[in-house]
Amino acid sequence: MNDSREAVLASVQAMESELAKLQVMQSEAERSMLETKEDKEVVDSRSVFVGQVDYAASPEDLQTHFQSCGNINRITIPCDKYTGFPKGYAYIEFADSSCISNALALDGSLFRGRSLKVTTKRTNIPGFTSRRIHLGRGQYYFPSPYYAPFLYYGHSPSYGYHAR
Template identity: 55%
Template sequence: MADIDATQTPTVEGVDPSIDDGDEFESKEIQLMKQRVEEMEREAKKLRELQAAAESVNGGTTAESDQGVPMETEEDKSIADGRSVFVGNVDYGATPEEIQAHFQACGTINRVTILCDKFTGHPKGFAYVEFAEAEFIDAALTMDNSLFRGRLIKVTSKRTNVPGFNRGRGRGGYRGGYRGGHRGGYGYSPYRARGRQLSTNTVSYPFSKAVMLPPPPAIPASQMEALRKGKGIMAYLQKSLPHPTKQKWLATWFARRHPDRLLPGSVLSVSLEHAPTTFSGVLLSMRRRGPDTSFTLRNVIQRTGVEMQFFVNSPHVKDIKILQRAGGGGGKEGRRQRRAKLFFLRDTPEKMTAISAGVKA
């Protein structure tokens, strides 16, 4: 009997308690999942109710509302292209409002489109203008070569893009056979240029009221004489401010075509109000600018070349004396001094010293 008891299977009471704990954990997870599914179903039900309420307020279903705004067909696009123009050479800083204002005189505008690069977002330099009626296209085409933001724009009719029209002929397959006839000596085939042939014909400028400038207003005859004489403070100063003696110098010595005009190479002596009170030298150059006329003298002082520029109308200039004239006389001494020779004196102090010594004597 003892052997039989030892070999009997254990009863239910001898099951390991850890197995019961695992079953309880799995049952808890299943209950949690069921709760989550029930919550999701309740949320979905609420969403359906809200959607149904919104559809009832709008007076139709979403499918019906989508059908109320039909998609644009190819025929609609072609009709819109027939009412549009292409505008090229548009300034990159232009806005649709400025383009609309430029074409506003042609007719009612529905839409202005400026194309931009899809990678950078910068404008491509052209735009499309869609009008309300196709009759406005003729008026818009007259704006070709008109000035917009400092550029002459190009206005043409917009062409309708046909899908697959410009795809080419493909690459595979038989491309043709032998063409009979003589094509040139020794199998040479002459070069045939490809592409569009450039035209040298000039196109007349189209008439457009928008680019025509009105004539300036007419000036009354009573005011023309005052305008010719000049008015304002500058005209008064130019006539009354310079000293009469200096006005005479400007009209004779420093004039362009007067017989007594001074020539480069003459020796002048200038008296000033401030130090140096007197400066003598050779006339190198003259700058004729009306009341702002000036001249440059050069001399050698203590073995150093000195150049001074004097303004004829300057209040610091008291007097100008001509010690020796250059040119204008007979013989060798009356020849006109060459400008290059005068500026060459800058590099030859010996000759300049001799001239300055003669001036002092």
């Protein structure tokens, strides 16, 4: 009887120590997530979005086009994950946020025969989706994390009635 009781107490102590380790790991993960969110906002504040980029353009070509704006930290040209071909836009991160105004001045400039669209880079909002839900009768609802209860009741907050 005492042996089984001691075994149960030992297993409870082992579970409590595991719980303490997990709580420490969770707090570290939450702290690092907050730091990366702040870092993303800082990086995004000194970055621009460049649209209408020629599909054959390389980062070196973009660097020569934007070198007059200031020091460039990084140029990212996203590629399609299935084909591996560029998507036709790029992100340029500058060393200083004061270079953004110089880069925005290049909006509409010609690059390889195409007029570039240069705007400030927006910070991505986690959990925000661009998918739309068809409500019927030609109505669509764009779900947002702030209006999550409406997904379960089957109606849109803007129309206020069931569309089934």
